[in-house]
Amino acid sequence: MREITFSEALGEAILEEMSRDPTIFTYGEDIAKQGGIFGAYKPILGKYQDRIIDTPISEEVIFGSALGASLAGMRPVAEFHFADFLFTGMAAIANQIMKFKYMTGGQGKIHLILRGPDGISKSAAAQHSESIETIFMHIPGIKVIIPSTPYDMKGLFKTALRADDPVICFEHKMLYKMKGPVPEEEYYIPFGVADVKKEGKDVTVIATSRMVHESLAASEELEKEGISVEVIDLRTLVPWDKETVFKSVKKTHKVVIAHETWRRAGWGAEIAATIQEELFDYLDAPIRRVGAKNVHIPFSPPLQDFVIPDKNSVIEAVRSVL
Amino acid sequence: MREITFSEALGEAILEEMSRDPTIFTYGEDIAKQGGIFGAYKPILGKYQDRIIDTPISEEVIFGSALGASLAGMRPVAEFHFADFLFTGMAAIANQIMKFKYMTGGQGKIHLILRGPDGISKSAAAQHSESIETIFMHIPGIKVIIPSTPYDMKGLFKTALRADDPVICFEHKMLYKMKGPVPEEEYYIPFGVADVKKEGKDVTVIATSRMVHESLAASEELEKEGISVEVIDLRTLVPWDKETVFKSVKKTHKVVIAHETWRRAGWGAEIAATIQEELFDYLDAPIRRVGAKNVHIPFSPPLQDFVIPDKNSVIEAVRSVL
Amino acid sequence: MELPKELLVKFYKDMVRIRTFELKAEELFLQGKLPGFIHLYIGEEAIAVGAMANLRVEDYITSTHRGHGHMIAKGASMRKMMAELYGKKHGYCKGKGGSMHIADVSIGVLGANGEVGGGLPIAVGAGMAIKLQKKDNVVISFFGDGASNRGAFHEALNWASVFKLPVIFLNENNQFASTERVQETTSVENISDRAVGYNMPGVSIDGNDVIAVYETVKEAVERARNGGGPTLIEAKTYRLKGHFVGDPQLYRTKEEVDQRWPNEPISRFERKLIEGGYLTEKEKEQIWYDAKAEVEDSVQFAEQDEYPAPEEALEDLFEDSTNCLY
Amino acid sequence: MELPKELLVKFYKDMVRIRTFELKAEELFLQGKLPGFIHLYIGEEAIAVGAMANLRVEDYITSTHRGHGHMIAKGASMRKMMAELYGKKHGYCKGKGGSMHIADVSIGVLGANGEVGGGLPIAVGAGMAIKLQKKDNVVISFFGDGASNRGAFHEALNWASVFKLPVIFLNENNQFASTERVQETTSVENISDRAVGYNMPGVSIDGNDVIAVYETVKEAVERARNGGGPTLIEAKTYRLKGHFVGDPQLYRTKEEVDQRWPNEPISRFERKLIEGGYLTEKEKEQIWYDAKAEVEDSVQFAEQDEYPAPEEALEDLFEDSTNCLY
Numbered sequence A, B: 001m002r003e004i005t006f007s008e009a010l011g012e013a014i015l016e017e018m019s020r021d022p023t024i025f026t027y028g029e030d031i032a033k034q035g036g037i038f039g040a041y042k043p044i045l046g047k048y049q050d051r052i053i054d055t056p057i058s059e060e061v062i063f064g065s066a067l068g069a070s071l072a073g074m075r076p077v078a079e080f081h082f083a084d085f086l087f088t089g090m091a092a093i094a095n096q097i098m099k100f101k102y103m104t105g106g107q108g109k110i111h112l113i114l115r116g117p118d119g120i121s122k123s124a125a126a127q128h129s130e131s132i133e134t135i136f137m138h139i140p141g142i143k144v145i146i147p148s149t150p151y152d153m154k155g156l157f158k159t160a161l162r163a164d165d166p167v168i169c170f171e172h173k174m175l176y177k178m179k180g181p182v183p184e185e186e187y188y189i190p191f192g193v194a195d196v197k198k199e200g201k202d203v204t205v206i207a208t209s210r211m212v213h214e215s216l217a218a219s220e221e222l223e224k225e226g227i228s229v230e231v232i233d234l235r236t237l238v239p240w241d242k243e244t245v246f247k248s249v250k251k252t253h254k255v256v257i258a259h260e261t262w263r264r265a266g267w268g269a270e271i272a273a274t275i276q277e278e279l280f281d282y283l284d285a286p287i288r289r290v291g292a293k294n295v296h297i298p299f300s301p302p303l304q305d306f307v308i309p310d311k312n313s314v315i316e317a318v319r320s321v322l
Numbered sequence C, D: 001m002e003l004p005k006e007l008l009v010k011f012y013k014d015m016v017r018i019r020t021f022e023l024k025a026e027e028l029f030l031q032g033k034l035p036g037f038i039h040l041y042i043g044e045e046a047i048a049v050g051a052m053a054n055l056r057v058e059d060y061i062t063s064t065h066r067g068h069g070h071m072i073a074k075g076a077s078m079r080k081m082m083a084e085l086y087g088k089k090h091g092y093c094k095g096k097g098g099s100m101h102i103a104d105v106s107i108g109v110l111g112a113n114g115e116v117g118g119g120l121p122i123a124v125g126a127g128m129a130i131k132l133q134k135k136d137n138v139v140i141s142f143f144g145d146g147a148s149n150r151g152a153f154h155e156a157l158n159w160a161s162v163f164k165l166p167v168i169f170l171n172e173n174n175q176f177a178s179t180e181r182v183q184e185t186t187s188v189e190n191i192s193d194r195a196v197g198y199n200m201p202g203v204s205i206d207g208n209d210v211i212a213v214y215e216t217v218k219e220a221v222e223r224a225r226n227g228g229g230p231t232l233i234e235a236k237t238y239r240l241k242g243h244f245v246g247d248p249q250l251y252r253t254k255e256e257v258d259q260r261w262p263n264e265p266i267s268r269f270e271r272k273l274i275e276g277g278y279l280t281e282k283e284k285e286q287i288w289y290d291a292k293a294e295v296e297d298s299v300q301f302a303e304q305d306e307y308p309a310p311e312e313a314l315e316d317l318f319e320d321s322t323n324c325l326y
């Protein structure tokens, strides 16, 4: 199968759906001239130039206008530029987008996607490195997708572009250039279906985004020692696939959860709390959580490396439950 | 001991510290003329009128200016009016206040308090009823206090007014009028020290704010059936008192966590995940979490009652772990 | 007054309908029949009515926490409104929203809003949609004097101007943001002075004069429909009631309010209509009578309606909520 | 030019110091020696230098992501700056911040900022503090043309005007917000036109003319010190380098940029100084030489400095972090 990058997969998804659906348009800061800071819009440049719009640095309108445009019949894809700048327009998301349908008793199908990069890159520091997907899992009202491979990126995003509910998509900066197999044929990945990225029988590792790759790398090393790790990529957090997770836990009886966002009150806590609540008797060991240390992302490489979890953090956690 | 309301306790704390410390000033929307929507500023009216300031509806500046004022030598107490409107100025909190000290390598003692009401009241609906303390426990950089009684309110707030770090204080709307004993003498309650509101031996219930009272009411009912419940009020979430919680869990071996905020990825998940992680062998039953259902707070009374946890939710959860 | 009699009478009728609805809502609230809290539009009726007379059903508005008047003027059902105020099942939001969240997307009302200024970005988005769809619809975004100090105001006006969107920003300057006088918190004398900062037309008018509102909005709407972009209109009025029902109003005297009553929009306009021969005493009485009947009917509807079943609280978050509620 | 020679030479010197620092930073970045990303102030030096000459050490500024120039002009240590760019232990932020988060509270620099517009509310807060303390200090808040479209700008200017705070809002209009030209996203011709919306003085000046900057800011600072409240100043300039080092700059041609170089502030001013007899060729060369030496010294300091130990990442979140890290 041909291999394309994560960023190309995203671009293809938008392009394909745009050519089908004239209500799709996309906007944000710095996207229409260079194709976006991570190149995701390059496939659209010159094709649907009237539907790719550069905007002022006005995040509250970038987000809030998506709701208005959706209610008026369009399907906006608005970029948040960096996850950290979700905060500069947070009211429009948390008080408007996420509440509108519920507050109005179900009026309107809300067709909109907020998308953009999250996570660390090479020393982008505290205001350009955050992963804050947990907040959108905690507050009700938006579906949360967080793909780890080009294949998942494209399939999930295409589904998002046909969904009847608001969606937020987190794309890890370190993944944009990653290549992976993506079929030429059209496909869609449903929300709420986790992907077992690697089967195993001793421990279940549940991860998303960049940490899926760190977990796979960890599992390879552990495999050499005869430890068989099952790596589950949740792919979406709202909804999250309890069924696949539970099936695995019933098999392995041991769980590690790995995410890049802060460990404290990160979504790993939700998964851990749910598993122990519903599968108490299946657990042979405490569920371990791997996440960033509870400080901000520091600039200097040795500091950043210390704060952010990697393969070794997963290995250590897996060892501790055996 | 004399009894005063929660709201009076807060007002007293501000007044006492203001008269001691000339750098304390307080501002927000609608506070200087009627003493605040829940009356907390009434004791100050006419006393330090130059240090109680009504502001424009400009939440990003209400919060962001607190950081600037603090760096310039003052100790601002800024009101967020309703927890839901933390979002309208969220960038100033999450990107500025909570990161400044860390990003700058520890420069400046940040003296500031953000305070205001959260939680339900009588049908205030989705944009005036939220409890979002978990977000401030998840993102590092602010201390989180969430008192349940007039005594705790005063003691914790006085500590906050002398702290060298930013503090956010969540006051439940249904508590403002609640009366309770508060000594005339000065006292301070340290952060990170939970209060065992009721001792018991069969189950540990961990709660904050309004849910402390629901839990106490639940424990009274359960007591009649011979079930002995220990009710722990965390009082602060950053830091949270692991020691007291662990001690109790080691005694009861059964845990229920109760909060009004959404169950999904609420702070209860963090506490549950931590307990199972560190006290796995002490647990005789799954840890149960009680929280709001994962939708927004609806307007109509029967709907609101259904979404929000109460005494009965705690009773049910306790029963399920016995 | 060169406007057709029908239109003038319609103005009067709609203002009376709003006033009647609001007085009833106040009464019901004070009787403890309505949960939550409500913000009355009394004294500001001319703005909603004058503005909305320029709109088609397919045009949009965004409303505010003080939105009953906007709804009624845009053609909403009083029954569904009243049922919503009661928190009943057949209210506009099935009881989930209450006064501050009433919406009727089918007639272009993209929501009241409990967040001050929350509607402004939404209005801009509707404007973007209209432009992309190459339609000639417009959006009116209502917002208060207090809201004009929120960042969302600035971002919305700049954006609408840059993209020449068909959005009319209609500021209802009722002199107060809750307890705060506009002068205390707002750096300009006229909120319309801010239009300069967005290179768009800005004008201040007497918001208690329904004809002035109608004509000013008419011009702005025409400009917007013809691709001329946004306008900022400040309609100066006065909030005759408390910020919400039950407001102790320590921030102003009763005398101040009493002085403002003679300038309230309905009686002012009524005098004109009667003097001009557009309305007889009898017609006038009929209008009030009909309004009362309509409001009473809405109350009866609401009273007889049932409360939503508790489990309905789990509906309406998503179109497809499979596995999204745990 | 009636300004004392010393001052003029200091202007020149500081601009040269900034330029030299920035050229070195660019070089080091391209050599892969600096982590993260950096935004250069090249071509905009006259603004920081002209403005800051009006400040005392106890006066405050808030800076931006393009903040090296502000730091140097306010009197920061190049060593600590350079060490921070390297992510070293003795950098301004102990390696935790990097270019976008440099601060020196001890000389009144309340932070660069990775969030566009993030410094504006902070500046207002410092202004409130000054007013409450009854001091005569001032705050200058630097921000870009792009930042002027953020809600924070609006809220900050309105607030500063309402409370008559000693804050100078100094807009650096370098014609671009990353890839976007100011005209595409900003509804006014001059950003200073927005001052009307806040009832404060507003003026646009040639930001490449250090004396114009100095004199305009001087007037604003004096007004602010004397209780006259805030001012909005737009300093028009041009970003001669990419948005960040490494920017492909597809949004403009090389020719456009080349045309702007002759107007860059240092050579323009240098000509004036030499023509006016304020500076000899020799003095000029010495200034560049000294600047280079200072910058080289800072590089050496940074290179020789150690990286922070990994566990230091757990420090500095709080003054008291007891039990706050789990």
Ligand SMILES: Cc1ncc(C[n+]2csc(CCOP(=O)(O)OP(=O)(O)O)c2C)c(N)n1
Pocket (backbone or CB within 6 Å): B029, B057, B059, B081, B085, B088, C039, C064, C065, C066, C114, C115, C116, C117, C143, C144, C145, C146, C147, C148, C174, C176, C177, C178, C239, C243
């Ligand atoms: C973002 C936000 N901040 C604060 C509030 C609380 N609040 C509700 S109404 C109001 C005053 C609004 O004043 P204005 O915009 O003039 O509208 P009016 O009530 O006068 O119609 C305030 C402060 C809110 N609802 N939303």
Ligand SMILES: Cc1ncc(C[n+]2csc(CCOP(=O)(O)OP(=O)(O)O)c2C)c(N)n1
Pocket (backbone or CB within 6 Å): A029, A057, A059, A081, A085, A088, D039, D064, D065, D066, D114, D115, D116, D117, D143, D144, D145, D146, D147, D148, D172, D174, D176, D177, D178, D239, D243
């Ligand atoms: C709130 C926010 N939105 C977006 C960004 C990404 N970003 C960084 S710099 C920049 C352009 C800023 O333009 P301007 O304010 O004119 O400053 P300049 O870079 O020209 O000095 C953008 C969009 C950001 N850092 N913060």
Ligand SMILES: [Mg+2]
Pocket (backbone or CB within 6 Å): C144, C145, C146, C172, C173, C174, C175, C176, C177, C178
């Ligand atoms: Mg008002």
Ligand SMILES: [Mg+2]
Pocket (backbone or CB within 6 Å): D144, D145, D146, D172, D173, D174, D175, D176, D177, D178
């Ligand atoms: Mg710029």
